[in-house]
Amino acid sequence: MAKKSKILHEPSDPQEFPHRFLLRRGNNFYRMVDLQVIDEPNDRLSVYLKPPIGHLYQSRKPTNKLSFRTGGLIDINLSNDITKGATCFNPYASWHSSGKAHINGYNTKSLQRETVLNDSEAISLSDIAVPPHIIFTGAFPLNGLSHALSSPPPENFDGNYIEISSKPHRKTDISKNSTVHYVLDMAELRPGSIVMDVMVHNRGVDVDIEKNHPYPQDSEIYYVAPPLKIAPSNSLSPAVSVFFYQPVNDNGEIIIEKQPSTVWVRSKGAQADQFFQYEPL
Numbered sequence: 001m002a003k004k005s006k007i008l009h010e011p012s013d014p015q016e017f018p019h020r021f022l023l024r025r026g027n028n029f030y031r032m033v034d035l036q037v038i039d040e041p042n043d044r045l046s047v048y049l050k051p052p053i054g055h056l057y058q059s060r061k062p063t064n065k066l067s068f069r070t071g072g073l074i075d076i077n078l079s080n081d082i083t084k085g086a087t088c089f090n091p092y093a094s095w096h097s098s099g100k101a102h103i104n105g106y107n108t109k110s111l112q113r114e115t116v117l118n119d120s121e122a123i124s125l126s127d128i129a130v131p132p133h134i135i136f137t138g139a140f141p142l143n144g145l146s147h148a149l150s151s152p153p154p155e156n157f158d159g160n161y162i163e164i165s166s167k168p169h170r171k172t173d174i175s176k177n178s179t180v181h182y183v184l185d186m187a188e189l190r191p192g193s194i195v196m197d198v199m200v201h202n203r204g205v206d207v208d209i210e211k212n213h214p215y216p217q218d219s220e221i222y223y224v225a226p227p228l229k230i231a232p233s234n235s236l237s238p239a240v241s242v243f244f245y246q247p248v249n250d251n252g253e254i255i256i257e258k259q260p261s262t263v264w265v266r267s268k269g270a271q272a273d274q275f276f277q278y279e280p281l
Contacts, residue, residue, distance in 0.1 A: 017159065018053060019179045019230065021196070021242075022150060023142065024169060025186045030147035031055065032140050032184075033261070035198065037230050037240050042098070044125060045237040049136045049198060049263055050092035055148040057278040059105060060085040061116050091116055091276040093265045095135040097200075097238070099124030101265045103274050117274045120267040123200065127268075128238045132201035132214050137264040141193050142186055146259055148280045153181045164188060164225040164244075182228060182242075190222060190246050203231055203239035213243075222246040 018034035031052035040046045051057040062085060091105035101122035107114050123133040140146070152169055153161060160174045165185030174180070184194065199207060199214065207213060207227040215221065224244040231239050260279035267273045 017179050018048075018050070019242075020052065020181050022181065022183045023140075023144075023147060023186055024152075024163070024165070024183050025144060027169075028144065029150045029152050029183070030144050031150045032147050033138055033196065033263075035230075035240075035242065037232055039232050039234040039237060040096075044234065045097040045200075045232060045240075047095045047135060047198065047200070047240055048092055049138065051090050051261070051278050051280075052148055052150075056281045057090050058281050059088050059091045059276055059278040061088055061091075061105070062103075062274070062276060088114070088116060091278060093136050093263050093274070093276070095122055095200075095265070097125040097128075099127075099268070101135065101267060101274070103265060103276050105276075116276065120265065120272040120274055122266065122268050125238070128200055128202065130202045130205050131212060132199035132207050132241060134197050134199050134214050134266050136196075136198040136266065138196040138198075139193050139262045140196065141259045141261065142189055142191060143259065146261060146279060157181075162228070180228070184224065184244065189224065190248075192246070194224065195245055195247060197243045197245075199227075199241045199243065200238045201241065203235075203237065207241040207243065209243070220248050222248050 018036045020034055021032045023030045023032055034050045034052050036048040038046050087108050088105035089108055091103055093103055095101045099122055100119045102119045103116040104113055105116045123135060158176060159178045160176050160180040161170060162172050162174065162180055163169060163183040163185065165188055201207065205212060206229060222245060224246060227241040227243045229239055229241045260277050262275060262277045265274040
């Protein structure tokens with residue numbers, strides 16, 4: 001895996017608006033997933049991975065937790081759980097630096113928030129050292145029907161803009177002390193799906209995809225973009241980095257083609273991992 005440079009962004013108030021990750025095909029933008037990195041009094045740091053705010057998404061409650069294969073690798077051949085379990089709306093993953101992770105969603109009748117899966121033991125603040133730890137993994141199909149159609153952020157919006165493209169819709173601007181719209185041009189990607197890993201790590205160290213990363217040394221990864229580093233305003237909190245890639249097999253072919261969007265919540269020692277799936281209504 002080749003070494004790539006970092007991109008650093010430090011938000012002032014992540015609760016105002018999430019970091020938003022989008023796909024672009026031509027002039028069409030699709031909201032893929034939202035990320036919130038929030039300093040909280042009790043946990044110090046909490047991270048939320050959500051279907052994009054402002055749209056309604058359908059899900060089914062998974063019936064149990066699961067375990068990753070030996071070595072922490074993702075089994076991406078899970079059955080499509082969107083057809084099982086009770087329906088809920090807009091599920092989302094939560095990780096807290098106190099060492100807890102869980103999934104919440106919204107009841108289809110009352111629209112009240114409810115627990116989808118109870119806490120799993122997760123990496124805690126005391127476990128975070130120099131090497132990064134993956135707390136969430138998302139697998140997203142590169143299919144416009146799997147995501148909510150959106151508009152590009154206006155030229156005068158108060159957030160940052162990053163686009164991974166040889167012909168970007170607009171120039172990258174990371175000059176603001178705010179959240180980021182992060183856009184992936186589908187013309188630059190291989191067909192199929194894309195994987196997103198959300199990691200926590202020592203804020204004084206960057207995720208180096210050649211030396212300082214959580215992947216097996218012999219991993220075959222089709223590199224999409226440098227890790228995006230988010231440094232919370234509380235200097236005592238760890239950093240959060242986001243890395244996009246596409247796994248390949250020995251023939252260089254994409255090995256996943258998954259619908260709908262799937263998010264895994266990592267547990268400590270991979271003993272009680274959680275996942276949910278969602279699709280736009």
